[in-house]
Amino acid sequence: MTDYPTQVATFDCGDITLKRGMTLPGAKIVYKTFGTLSAARDNVIVYPTSYSAQHTDIEWMIGPGRALDPTKYFIVIPNMFGNGLSTSPSLATPPYDKGRFPRITTHDNVGQQRRLLREVFGVERVAMVYGWSMGAQQAYHWGALFGADVERIVVNCGSARTSPHNVVFLEGVKATLTADPHWTGDHFTAKPERSLRAMGRVYAGWALSQTFYRERMWRQLGFASLEDFLVGSWEGNFLRRDANDLLCQLWTWQNGDIAEDERFGGDLTAALGAIEADTLLMPSATDLYFQTQDNRLELPHLKRGRLLEIPSMWGHRAGNPRGNPVDIAFIDAAVRELLERR
Secondary structure, three states: OOOOOEEEEEEEEEEEEOOOOOEEEEEEEEEEEEOOOOOOOOOEEEOOOOOOOOHHHHHHHEOOOOOEOOOOOEEEEEOOOOOOOOOOHHHOOOOOOHHHOOOOOHHHHHHHHHHHHHHHHOOOOEOEEEEEOHHHHHHHHHHHHHHHHEOEEEEEOOOOEOOHHHHHHHHHHHHHHOOOOOEOOOOEOOOOHHHHHHHHHHHHHHHOOHHHHHOOHHHHHOOOOHHHHHHHHHHHHHHOOOHHHHHHHHHHHHOOEOOOOOOOOOOHHHHHHOOOOEEEEEOEOOOOOOOHHHHHHHHHHOOOEEEOOEOOOOHHHHHOOOOOHHHHHHHHHHHHHHHHOO
């Protein structure tokens, strides 16, 4: 039992027109809330999901005494389209199933997340959007698209536009997954277990740093050997998911760009300059695909930006440091300071 309320619910978006011109019929967002909405509706934190994650995978960051404290804030985790809970290829019906599932952008996700807050809770302004990885991309989109309605954003191991090198990394992941004989060229006909296991092994080399492996830091997570870590953590993680869903989210990630909006016309500098929120950029010093340099190049164009690098050997996973108390403490302290700033 917790000393704060929680609820899992579904928001019916209806038929929505997507950024790339298709319709997503009967769209739904599954979301979970933590805590109590204040009478003034001014204590809302939006906490979007990351690649392949569902709300149950990231809610460990929430708790009394933590930066994401549900005894103080009303925290909403909206599951991203394509993650197997909200509208996804694995849940689609004809004619939008299989290889005909529409392309969904991060812009589409955050637009419907804002509708959720407005139409269900009457919330117009949020205290903070906190996100890691693809969640960080969503936080950046919230800031660029909704201006003064967003007080703060935390971009934890993410960027405003997916870099070319990041796209190439994901091309390798995609090529590994689609090498399976169950791949038809536009969808999977059965679960590609062998390719999902291979995908996990490819991903493991990118998500954590060379030093993490050299120092055998997987032992901190309770694994007996490198092979134990690769099977138990990485193969196991992706075997939980539907391969068509993984490809859907991968496309969203590759096409992440806050400037993809009529107001900005593809001008990233203009999109960054439109952010009114107090912005904390928190890259990991050893991230191999969302690099600190991406954030350094963004920083001069932010009105109220600050860059605080996580001094970690945990690579990209420094931003989602379950089982890593040092990085948890670092992130908590930085986010708490941002929330207390007036």
